Amino acid sequence: MIEFLQFLRNRFSSLLWWFFLFLSIGLLVQKNFYYRVVFKSKTNQASLSLMQKSNNFKSYFELRKTNKDLMEENEVLRNRLNKINQTRQIPVNKLDLIDEEVFEVLAAKVIFNTIRKNNNYFIIQKGSKDGILPNMGVVSNKGIVGITETIASNYSLCRSVLNSKFTTNPKINGINYFGEVKWTKKGYNKMYITEIGKESKIQSGDFVTTSNFSSIFNENVPIGIVGKVVKKKENNYLQIECLLAANLKKLNYVYVLKRKDKEEIDQLIELSSNEH
Amino acid sequence: MSIRQIFIYTILFLLLLIFQFFVLNNLNVDHRIIIKIYFVPLLFLPMNLNRTQLYLVGFLLGLGIDFFELNFGVNSFSILILLAFKRAFYRQFFDEGERKEIFYLTDKTLNLLNFILYLASSTVVFHTCYFLFESYYALSFTDLLLSIVLSSTTALLLNILISLIFLDNLNSNDK
Structure with missing residues (x-):
């Protein structure tokens, strides 16, 4: 001083x-x-x-926290928007097509993802604590990306659409088909639609979405668009290439579709398989 | 400083202020030439004068002029910059022998050329500061430079004249 x-x-x-x-x-x-x-x-x-x-x-x-907050806010908004769109019947976004009364949407961060293996998986940062169960559909904001398979308390291993064990029924241009959408290990951006007869009028550019035969995915969730359509001589089926809507290479955040009446459906399926 | 010296400095200040207000301030040539000489007595003040007093006198003088010219801050700022340079100019232009003499402002013992350079440097510094704050936003760079040169030159001639008149008087009074 x-x-x-x-x-x-x-x-x-x-x-x-x-x-x-x-x-x-x-x-x-x-x-x-x-x-x-x-x-x-x-x-x-x-x-x-x-x-x-x-x-x-x-x-x-604060980016990490901001991201988390945004994701949570997104989840709430999407659920709210679905509710509004259901009453107004105006779909705004691909995820808005999800039936709010049947499905609950849970946002999750992807922390691990493979695309170049024979059977690809990804891991999301939500598990049984968040109410995730096996065989729940997983979609991105562009389209379907997989289903949940093995569930830990905080994480879930999901089977990617780029997995030979993954199949789902397609709807092409609004028409349900009994064929299957499968990955045939030919690139991370395309799948093939099988068992659709040559008489079907399918052409390149048609929209492929999930059908109403699936209890895992909501109806009309985009899968992709039809690429090449080949009529093979050896059988009566078309070989249809489906270019995936979702970019599996850049998977950051996904939404798990939690079917509210899943237990009831599972019981019925189990019952029917026991009887037959 | 003796009482007589203080009296003569005061008379010099007052005369220059009157001359500044009533003559020079009315001689603005298209606002290009603004002659300021009222600060000259500050250059003649003894070098061993307490710096606090020097700054106080300089600031109050500038503030007074600002008040009358309704040009707040420009004159006081220019005077403060001039006072900051004063000691440096003094050391630059006068040798040690002369430094003792300038205490009494005896122009007879000073090298006239050095004395003029001392006055010229001070005048240019003052006018540069003044014009930079007074009208730099209204004039182009060349006009500003021209104004500074013309105003400084005119003011310098007057300053030399004033020095020749008053320094002898101061000297004789001191004796």
Whole structure:
């Protein structure tokens, strides 16, 4: 303290000079319209830029939390939107086609994903604690991506559509077919539709969606669009290429479709398989 | 400083202020040439004068002029910058022997050329500061430079004249 006072005493004249200088500048800015405008605009610019920089810096470290919050908000909004669209019957988004009365949508982050193996899987960051059960449909905002298979308390292993054990029934241009959509290990962006007769009028560009025969997926969730259609001589079926709607290579967030009456359906299926 | 010296400095200040207000301030040539000489006595003040007092006198003088010209901050700012340079100019243009003499402002013992350079540097610094804040936003760079050069030159001629008149008086009074 004494040293500080000593310093002030020694530097008093210099400090006084600075004080008078700032006072002059203050008067100049205060009383002169031009300088007042310039000063205000410059200080505003500087403070805005400083605030922006500090905000950017802060938000960078909060990205993880922001992502999580957005995902949760998205989940709530999607559920709400589904409800509204059901009453108005106007589908806005592919996920809006999900029947809110039948399915509950659970958002999940993908933490592991394979696309180049013979049977591909991905792991999502939600498990039995979140109400996830085996054989629930998993979709992205573009289309179907797989089904849940093995469930841990916090994570779930999902069978990707790029898995030879995955099949589902297609609906092409609104018509249900008894054929199957399968992955034949020919690239991560296409599947093949089998067992559809040559008499079917299917052409390139037709929309392929999930059919109402599936208890896992909601009806009309996009699978992809029809690519090449080949009529083979050796049998009566068409070989239909289906270009996947979802990009399995860039899977970040997915939505698990939790069927509310799943137990009831499972019981019926079990009962029917026991009887036959 | 003796009482007599203070009296003469005060008279010099007052005369220059009157001359500044009633003559020079009315001689604005298209707002290009603005001659300021009222600060000259500050250059003649003894170098061993307490710096706090020097800054206080300079600031109050500038503020007073600002008040009358309704040009707040410009004169006081220019004077403060000039006072910051004063000691440096003094050391630059006068040798040690002369430094003792300038305490009494005896132009007879000073090298006239050095004295003129001392005045010229101070005048240019003052006018540059003044024009930078007074009208830099209204003039182009070349016009600004021209104004500074013309105003400084005119003010310098007047300053030399004033120095020749008053320094002798100061000297004789001191003796």
